[in-house]
Amino acid sequence: MSAAPSRGRVVPLRRLDERRAAVSDISDEALLAACGVGDTAALGALFDRHHEAVSRLVSRLLSAEPSAIDDLVQTTFLEAWRAAKTFRGAGSVRSWIYGIAANAVRHHVRSAVRRRGAIASLPEPPPSRGPDDAAARAQLVSRLAAAMDALPHDLRAAFVLCDLEEVPGVEAARALGVRAGTLWRRLHEARRALRAALDGGAR
């Protein structure tokens, strides 16, 4: 009798029953494998587990266009559902979904029409409140937000994934489909640009 596969795919034994909702002990990999055979309950469970993180990531990648965030989160999970069979387990499922989300955002911002919409809907900076520490910090945050919006998507994705989401470098590189060296270079450039933006504003 053969044991479980030594590596590779996780094969779901049964379809999930959403009414039982006992999915907390099922791994992400098993849920994704269940998605691969058309189990929508598994997709729902995967969404429940990761939608907050994906919303946060998309929001950080696309802060200038909040109205598009829900749509992109939905698109991310739908793509994950469609591509579930291609997951090979090289990294974590969350990093893999992050990669899909980053790609979805990149496609989104490349659209010229939507880009114009994004620019039109840039958030207004908060009004000046005088020499108050909290207000000064709020202005700094506002300046950083503007600098983030001005970053090219690839640099921003590297900064968000590595520094804010704390995805390990190798996994982040895999999620973004680049070599580790490329990722580190982008991260370095992103940090430098953001530092420069903050320093410039302070002068």
Place this chain on the structure above:
Amino acid sequence: MSAMRDVDDALVELARELPIARPDAERRETMRAGLLAQAELAAPRRSARGRWIAIGGVALAAAAAVAFFASRGSSPVSPAAIDAPAPRAEVIAIGASDYDHVAETSAAGTSDVVRLRDGRLRVNAPLPLRVDIGDAEVDGERGGAYEIAVEHGAIREVAVERGHAQIKVKGAKTIFLSSGETWKPTIQTATFDPPARPPVIAPPPAPIAPRTPAHHSISISHEAVPDPDLAEARSPKPEAPAAAKPLSESEQSFTTGWALLRAGHFADAAQHFGAAVDSDPNSPLADDARYFQAVALARAGRTGDAEHVLTTFLDHAPRSLRRGRASLMLGWLLAARGERDAARARFDDAARDPDDSIAAGARAGLAALDQR
């Protein structure tokens, strides 16, 4: 090198303060509904009929969940059915709350202002909104969502779920809050409750009449039915017994239905909401009761009855703030039953809702109809 690392750490720390999307339960369920419906459509192995049944089931559950989750923090009496121009912000009382929601007109235009005297409110503001609380005010930014708790006219807590808010307390520094942050005053009573102030909750001399609207404003008064959980959690108020107004039969039924709905006893909840409607069919409370009766019926699996009650709700309260949600839910029910044209009409209606999440859910419904 170390200095550079410190700079980077400071940069990351600052970047973590940037506002991020934190979808509330309602938006999350809307996303989930659309996602699962589209996944069902993408699944290749079902027949068309089976697929629609599956979509209907998924969407119904999700739509019901949307309404249920949306209702969890809601007041039994909401601004939903007030026959007045709809305020642009959604203000939901959590438990017994005493507040006005007004539209103030000035040279700069019209803005939403909430005057909160007692209780807890959840504010979902597509545009900037100010909450006045005695000696303090809370300014929420456009697109923000937050909760404010006030006791006897004194601010007790502000919790920002989305966006930013500023708290201005007289004689104190302005406090800035971001998503996920909560603020409570360090000094509880003495600072914010001047002894000279008359008691906020005073025995009403007569049955409470609607507050007179101020010039240039739309004034909405709320006497929410007490939430038993919240009432227990609050400290006893000596003057409260004298101020207590006995609940009407309709309010009692509503309160019971509400408790049953939150406890997951959907069929019983539907029955009590129905009784609330029957007791006083033309009151604003009856409109809310109809809405939640439909939610309870849908959750109980009685979709035909839910459909009927939703239709009645939309007929009775065409200007309700819950119109979009009700239309969306009804659209999914009709789509599941194969009533494509009727479903499309409901989705079209929901797509015009100012709440982006509802409009997005409606667009997902329309897309699902088109892909069939």
